[in-house]
Amino acid sequence: MALIGQDISPPDLRAKITGRAKYAEDFRADGMVFAKLLASPMPHCRVIRIDASAALAMEGVVGILTADEVPQSEGGEQCLTNHPLYEGEAILAVAAVSETIAADAIERIRVDFEPLPFILNPLDGVRPGSPDGRPEGNTQVARDWVSIKWTEEDFANAPEGSMPMPEGEGKFDTEWMVGDVAAGFAEADLILDETIVHQSVTHHPMEPRSAMAYWQNGKLYIHTSTQSLVRTQQALANQLDLELDDVVMIGEFCGGGFGSKISGSIIQQVPALFSRKINRPVMLRITRAEENYLGRARPGMQARVRIGFRADGRITAIDLAALGDGGPYARGDQNGGANTASLTYTPPNMRFRGLGVRTNTPPKAAQRGPGGAQIIGMLEPLMDKAARELGLDRLGLRRLNAPDANVAYGPNGSTLTSVFVKEAIDKGRDLFEWDERIARSGQMNGSKRTGIGVGVSPFAAGSRGFDGLLVIRTDGKLQVQQGLGNLGTHSIADTARAAADVLGLEWDDVEVVWGDTSRHLPWSSVQAGSQTTHAHTRANHAAGLDAKEKLQSIAAMDLGGRPEDYETSAGRVYRRSNPSQGMTLSRAATRAIELGGRYSGYELNEDLNAMTTASATALAGQGLVAAARDNFGGEGGLQSWVVGFAEVELDTETGKVDVVHYTAITDCGVVVHPRNLGAQIYGGSFQGMGIAMSQKWVFDPVWGVSFAKRLYTARPPGILDVPMDVQWAAVEIPDPQSPVGAKGIGEPCVGAGSAALTSAIADALEGKCLCRTPLTADVLLAEIEGRVPAYGPLDLHV
């Protein structure tokens, strides 16, 4: 029975539940010292003078690392800086024999700052006369820094409470149009024109981005928290100008990343550099408070959208203008969000204009479904609004506009390998019992009003061309080398199944090697963009085929006949016509070592990545070595889908929302690990619900410092906040361009969860779309009671 499709607990779980699993902060080394950071107390400033004499004189203080001693990046982010662009940015680090002393020393350092003007949200950053978030400008067009400001007239032209949508040159950094938007609106029977405000959301993985580093014989050994392993090794080597071989990275476990630790994080440079400077192991333990700042956030946006609908619900045109919060070092998510809108609603005519505004708020990075989750969360309730006004079925309107396999979306007419979202919608209609539930929409139960919502959410789901590397050992076990990270998706184990299935092995015969770059790992994808399931089932399938071909050749050599006469399963390679004629994998591995050459890793395919070649060469002679690149090819990108359905009860007296039920249907191709897939779908959807409902960003407008900086103020959903009554299903149609047929699933669930709630809450408000996140109880209660909200319609950080 194939391993793909079964529930198998991953091999790292026992360590995780006994306390043996070592995360970065759990390592110790002889002579290890602790570093602490001195962080900027204000959102934008220059360091004028540092007086560390009192700190350095303290007993137990070992040294200081300043911004002058770290890799310099003109205009980019440095691990330490004398020109902080956000509150909490690290300025210097001190090391001491205990963390207590290091912290004490930090407080004895006298720093003089020159405060500089700051910007906290993108719209304020384009107001005439406003300061720029950075000295170079407030955005980049191509690579050039510019300062884009809108005029008083641009603002005056916008209707009261609406975001300006200025026409003309130089108002945005990105513009594209497909079809003819004006013609599209001309044929529309209904045009919605809405202003959208989506909050930024801090990632807040449970494990802060701690790291411990030391040097031995010129090599850097670093224990770090990262989503990806070999790609983080490469990134850090590049940042520190080291040879790849001179970075040994250990990251067996990662306590969550959600996009904030794709290639580790820049602060991991600090213990590496500090350790080199003082010649002692250095631990940098990041606190929750620091994590709020250093830890990255999903970019918020302020946007306006006009959508034209025909009377039958078909969308004729979308005109989207979005300002994204880029933080100090990024561009925001608006461009990706526009592509997702184009894919989800297939408007024949669409114009997008986007501007990523640099702000002096904590840095932005991809967060699970970047751009897609925001735009779907904001646009799905507008689909409901159109359906209500046109008297149409809300789900039917979505299906009518949903793509199929011949979709061409975005500015370049991007294509996809497969799309089965309509199948997912249909399956959801049945499983959620849409018709029965929608009949309850608006019903009162005491003070609670029922709302029904749906979110149709796609996201990127794979890439191609990575390497698989296997060893069939003389004990007959299949050893699968994985260069991925281990952030809790179980990919290290689940994608290894593809190799085992080619060889017909049981899971007990498989051993996965991961988490330490000194253990000879292959070139792998970053563990982001939901690439891994697709990319590495393919790569391991390719390596499995390579192993099988070698087993067949060895069997034919020793036992006669042609290689294709042989099959592998249950730990043997044997003749199809006479299964008793064959040999164990253990025997075949021994023969591979004797034969040498291509059988045991001494001769390798030339198309392998250099890292894979080096790793396979290091493993040569340990058994039958198989190393192969994913050359299966393919055309078009990959997207998976989750359609989320929610039933909520909105308490009209308190503004509290209870999610009574949640159903999610996915199109993610072949299901590799059902229980784990369910966990991804629910977990991602619940994260989306947190985005929609509870996770705040709040700043002091005078000083620009963060108020909602801890878990209790920017609260992610707890166990009592998520629905108990949940179900999921998959359409289970294989992706036709992968030999395994699986697509990634980590990301689309977030938009589905968020949008199912924004949609359901709008429904519970009798169709009123607030077009903002988070929809906290106070926001909802003000709406229910018809009060003037305490915030303006364009205000972010509410």
Place this chain on the structure above:
Amino acid sequence: MSDVEIIGTPERTVTRRKFIMGVIAAGATTSSVGYLFQGPQPLLGALAVQGSVERLITLNVNGQQRRVDVMNQETLAFTLRYKLGLTGTKLGCDRAECGACTVLIDGVPSYACSALTHSVRTSQITTIEGLEDSDGTLHPVQQAVLDEGGFQCAFCAPGFIMSMVAMVESNPNPTREEAAQALSGNLCRCADYNKILTSAMRAAEYSRLQA
């Protein structure tokens, strides 16, 4: 050049040290000032821990008497992780917000980040490392989690598991809703709550079978 202390960092009238001493005197618990307070406001004018004095005490951890030098203001999480090498207890927030550091103090699930070590000198402390039998047999709660494939990144897992152990002791036959209440002091950022609850129900079942 400006004086930084007038920019967004108003002076405090109560120093951190006085605050902590006040809290201790009041018999409440505080967090681990021992190793890290430092948020991004380094210039508050309050020096944290000066002249920390350690005292040798004996702690009962996982059934063993452990001799350890402990500062006055030291939290149990600090002692466990940094002095006794028990790194299975995780620190997710150090401020009683996340529950990753949950241990049992006399059988009661408690945030180790918010218990002063000196206050538990006469208590029995159980950490995640203390659940497994010496022969490697897992605690029924651990076996349940293993069988259900519980947790994703699992940084929260030790804390959740300690809360589950306390739950099956106090309520061996919980409903799913009761289990959720019992585990509501723990945060899972992967939001793997559905699988965690399924594991908790399985844990209760295994514990009943063993009882």
